[in-house]
Amino acid sequence: MNKVVIIDDEPQVRRLLSMVLKSRNYEVHEAEDGPSGLQHIALLRPDAVLLDLGLPAMDGLSVLKRLREWSEVPVLILSVRDEEALKVEALEAGADDYVTKPFGTAELLARLAVIQRRRFTRQNPEITAGNLTLNLLHHEASLAGDRLKLTPTEFSLLHTLAEHAGRIVTFGQIIRRVWPAQLSDQSEALRVHISHLRRKLGTTGPQIINEPAIGYRLIDS
Amino acid sequence: MNKVVIIDDEPQVRRLLSMVLKSRNYEVHEAEDGPSGLQHIALLRPDAVLLDLGLPAMDGLSVLKRLREWSEVPVLILSVRDEEALKVEALEAGADDYVTKPFGTAELLARLAVIQRRRFTRQNPEITAGNLTLNLLHHEASLAGDRLKLTPTEFSLLHTLAEHAGRIVTFGQIIRRVWPAQLSDQSEALRVHISHLRRKLGTTGPQIINEPAIGYRLIDS
DNA sequence: GGAACCTGTGAAGAAAGTGTGAAGCGTGGG
DNA sequence: CCCACGCTTCACACTTTCTTCACAGGTTCC
Numbered sequence: 001m002n003k004v005v006i007i008d009d010e011p012q013v014r015r016l017l018s019m020v021l022k023s024r025n026y027e028v029h030e031a032e033d034g035p036s037g038l039q040h041i042a043l044l045r046p047d048a049v050l051l052d053l054g055l056p057a058m059d060g061l062s063v064l065k066r067l068r069e070w071s072e073v074p075v076l077i078l079s080v081r082d083e084e085a086l087k088v089e090a091l092e093a094g095a096d097d098y099v100t101k102p103f104g105t106a107e108l109l110a111r112l113a114v115i116q117r118r119r120f121t122r123q124n125p126e127i128t129a130g131n132l133t134l135n136l137l138h139h140e141a142s143l144a145g146d147r148l149k150l151t152p153t154e155f156s157l158l159h160t161l162a163e164h165a166g167r168i169v170t171f172g173q174i175i176r177r178v179w180p181a182q183l184s185d186q187s188e189a190l191r192v193h194i195s196h197l198r199r200k201l202g203t204t205g206p207q208i209i210n211e212p213a214i215g216y217r218l219i220d221s
Numbered sequence: 222m223n224k225v226v227i228i229d230d231e232p233q234v235r236r237l238l239s240m241v242l243k244s245r246n247y248e249v250h251e252a253e254d255g256p257s258g259l260q261h262i263a264l265l266r267p268d269a270v271l272l273d274l275g276l277p278a279m280d281g282l283s284v285l286k287r288l289r290e291w292s293e294v295p296v297l298i299l300s301v302r303d304e305e306a307l308k309v310e311a312l313e314a315g316a317d318d319y320v321t322k323p324f325g326t327a328e329l330l331a332r333l334a335v336i337q338r339r340r341f342t343r344q345n346p347e348i349t350a351g352n353l354t355l356n357l358l359h360h361e362a363s364l365a366g367d368r369l370k371l372t373p374t375e376f377s378l379l380h381t382l383a384e385h386a387g388r389i390v391t392f393g394q395i396i397r398r399v400w401p402a403q404l405s406d407q408s409e410a411l412r413v414h415i416s417h418l419r420r421k422l423g424t425t426g427p428q429i430i431n432e433p434a435i436g437y438r439l440i441d442s
Numbered sequence: 443g444g445a446a447c448c449t450g451t452g453a454a455g456a457a458a459g460t461g462t463g464a465a466g467c468g469t470g471g472g
Numbered sequence: 473c474c475c476a477c478g479c480t481t482c483a484c485a486c487t488t489t490c491t492t493c494a495c496a497g498g499t500t501c502c
Contacts, residue, residue: 167359168361189480192461192479194461195460195463199462210459210461212458213459372490375489405491409492410492412450413450413490415449416452417451419450420451431448
């Protein structure tokens with residue numbers, strides 16, 4: 001049976017996760033702070049770890065770094081807010097994937113299955129759309145295997161579109177995501193970056209479609 | 222069997238909903254205030270929640286926010302008045318859809334089915350009328366699964382009609398909604414947009430019926 | 443039956459929105 | 473310090489959407 005350790009300071013979250021996982025035949029162990037979580041992992045040698053980033057005293061990132069000194073167990077990050085910076089830091093510190101609270105149980109189970117499946121291959125979190133692949137950890141993009149050279153803003157923009165591939169992403173959603181906490185209107189700049197992205201994607205890759213007065217949509221070619 | 226929790230302070234409403242749902246083989250549980258409703262949900266793990274916004278003591282919005290801290294259960298809002306602002310707030314707080322009292326049982330059941338169908342997918346506020354679906358978050362419309370290409374004005378107009386599907390919406394209501402803060406008379410333009418919409422809806426989708434000298438009504442085909 | 447009003451739709455000009463080259467600005471490395 | 477690079481702004485051509493107009497039915501009421 002699969003053993004999982006949950007490290008989260010909120011009893012409600014732990015109980016919820018625990019119920020969901022037990023119903024899927026996981027053997028679940030709970031810890032409410034970093035030190036006891038590490039101890040559990042050392043003793044139990046679980047098959048996966050669910051780790052909350054916002055822990056009191058010893059934060060999740062520190063726990064992860066300590067853990068990675070001696071264990072390669074797959075770690076799924078539970079982050080409360082949509083804090084891009086923290087997530088990236090966690091991924092760089094060796095996390096396997098992350099989900100943002102609140103999350104659906106289906107999504108959680110799916111991601112857990114994914115990171116366990118690559119337990120021995122240890123890949124990086126990736127997003128694909130057609131022949132386009134985005135490696136979130138290394139901020140690398142490739143098109144049909146060839147490396148795409150993207151600037152940071154372009155990568156963030158393409159990430160946003162690829163995450164919702166096939167669907168419309170409104171201008172507002174894009175701008176809030178790519179330029180958080182930006183007061184001035186970035187729609188002019190957005191148009192220019194879209195133009196640059198289109199040139200780099202060429203005609204073989206996914207296409208960025210404009211939905212007039214609404215937003216953009218990334219479609220597989 | 223599908224479990225549903227109803228949170229509403231009016232016994233009459235609860236009893237009515239309960240009867241309707243039980244006749245459709247739902248297992249129904251009632252709660253008359255927020256705290257007991259949350260308790261029910263935590264214990265029962267229902268498949269859907271019907272939540273009245275106008276609760277005494279702890280209002281529906283607060284209940285929803287608390288609920289979303291630990292559960293992704295589909296929530297259908299029951300709002301008494303046609304308060305756009307509150308509804309939007311509720312949708313942003315994680316509600317899946319809403320119905321405005323008084324509502325028909327058919328509408329209620331349809332929306333309940335829709336939000337449950339996407340229980341394991343993603344939660345998007347949607348409006349349906351027959352085989353027409355409007356996704357408000359992504360500004361997407363689809364007819365029998367096929368994407369409908371609508372301009373912003375057309376989308377807004379169809380949204381207004383679909384929200385009150387089956388009922389008459391007066392010219393004044395439509396114009397105030399689609400062209401807010403517009404001084405000049407838009408009734409001429411409205412006729413043209415209705416014409417365009419009808420063409421796009423074709424004969425298979427819902428039909429836009431004219432009620433002479435009053436307004437329009439959207440009916441399921 | 444006819445007058446007054448209402449509605450549907452094609453066409454065309456007006457308005458709004460979009461794509462892209464080029465230039466300016468700021469920053470950080472050599 | 474200067475250069476390279478990335479981001480933003482600007483200008484302007486181009487595309488899509490919106491509104492207005494014209495006119496052909498249709499309905500209502502006397």
